Amino acid sequence: MRLDAQVHAWFSEHPRRPWDPGYRPAHKDKPSYLQHAGQTNSPDMVITEMDSVGVQGALLVPVGVYGTDIEVELEASEAHPDRFQTIGLVDHLAPDLAAHLERSRARGLRGMRLLGMREPDRIDRNEFDEVLSLAADLGLVVTLSLAHPLDQRLPEIFRRHPQVFFYFEHLATVLSLADIPNVGIKLTGAPSLSFETYPFVDIWSPVMDLITAFGPDRVSWGSDYSRTAALHSYWDATHYLAEIPGLSHDQLEMLYAGSLMLRTGWRPTAEEA
Numbered sequence: 208m209r210l211d212a213q214v215h216a217w218f219s220e221h222p223r224r225p226w227d228p229g230y231r232p233a234h235k236d237k238p239s240y241l242q243h244a245g246q247t248n249s250p251d252m253v254i255t256e257m258d259s260v261g262v263q264g265a266l267l268v269p270v271g272v273y274g275t276d277i278e279v280e281l282e283a284s285e286a287h288p289d290r291f292q293t294i295g296l297v298d299h300l301a302p303d304l305a306a307h308l309e310r311s312r313a314r315g316l317r318g319m320r321l322l323g324m325r326e327p328d329r330i331d332r333n334e335f336d337e338v339l340s341l342a343a344d345l346g347l348v349v350t351l352s353l354a355h356p357l358d359q360r361l362p363e364i365f366r367r368h369p370q371v372f373f374y375f376e377h378l379a380t381v382l383s384l385a386d387i388p389n390v391g392i393k394l395t396g397a398p399s400l401s402f403e404t405y406p407f408v409d410i411w412s413p414v415m416d417l418i419t420a421f422g423p424d425r426v427s428w429g430s431d432y433s434r435t436a437a438l439h440s441y442w443d444a445t446h447y448l449a450e451i452p453g454l455s456h457d458q459l460e461m462l463y464a465g466s467l468m469l470r471t472g473w474r475p476t477a478e479e480a
Contacts, residue, residue, distance in 0.1 A: 210464040211265035212429030213395040227274035250283035284315025289475040299338040317471040318348035325354040343370035350374040391425030405443040406450035423461035
């Protein structure tokens with residue numbers, strides 16, 4: 208079984224589903240995949256791609272075109288609960304945050320993307336303690352990207368919230384954090400860092416270093432479809448791990464699906480059958 212730790216879905220801007228007004232100004236000078244055409248990549252289109260490469264389910268992760276509105280993702284999770292669950296962007300300072308997370312959890316929310324945790328000023332203000340306590344209470348994972356050099360206050364936050372599992376995205380991490388048991392890796396978009404074509408031999412060694420340091424139960428494969436579509440195919444992103452020498456069948460099972468189910472609590476009924 209394969210469960211993708213990160214895919215993106217959205218619709219081209221339309222009056223019935225407008226984009227966040229700040230998105231285009233913030234990205235107009237960036238080579239964002241959304242800026243090339245503003246094309247639709249709907250959940251149904253994602254299912255078609257998943258079926259073509261043998262992926263049974265995926266976590267839908269918002270790209271930000273709707274701000275912190277995650278209706279696209281939650282609607283897809285409700286319509287296809289065995290194919291999709293949601294990692295949501297949230298306003299972590301919203302007064303109704305607890306109620307919002309509880310409602311969203313019932314609709315398929317499995318975690319939160321707290322990108323602001325890489326900002327020193329926010330850490331100084333202790334902005335994240337409340338939202339992390341809510342994550343612990345609701346069993347939600349927290350995903351984030353790290354800035355380099357690593358802010359040394361972040362490991363203190365991770366240790367202060369041992370009931371929360373923290374996923375780092377896109378390999379943006381350091382091996383020294385592997386000794387914190389509630390920290391793991393979403394192995395998303397790794398082939399986009401390769402200078403070679405499939406099977407991306409030049410990234411095999413660093414990928415194995417991460418798996419060895421964190422253990423397969425704290426590393427979850429993901430494609431980052433469709434951000435990486437211009438660099439390699441979804442099939443390439445799905446199958447390269449099985450080409451790496453030294454990974455056993457049991458380790459691949461954990462990397463491709465087991466660790467994600469363990470950390471998020473999502474177990475599609477297809478897996479239970």
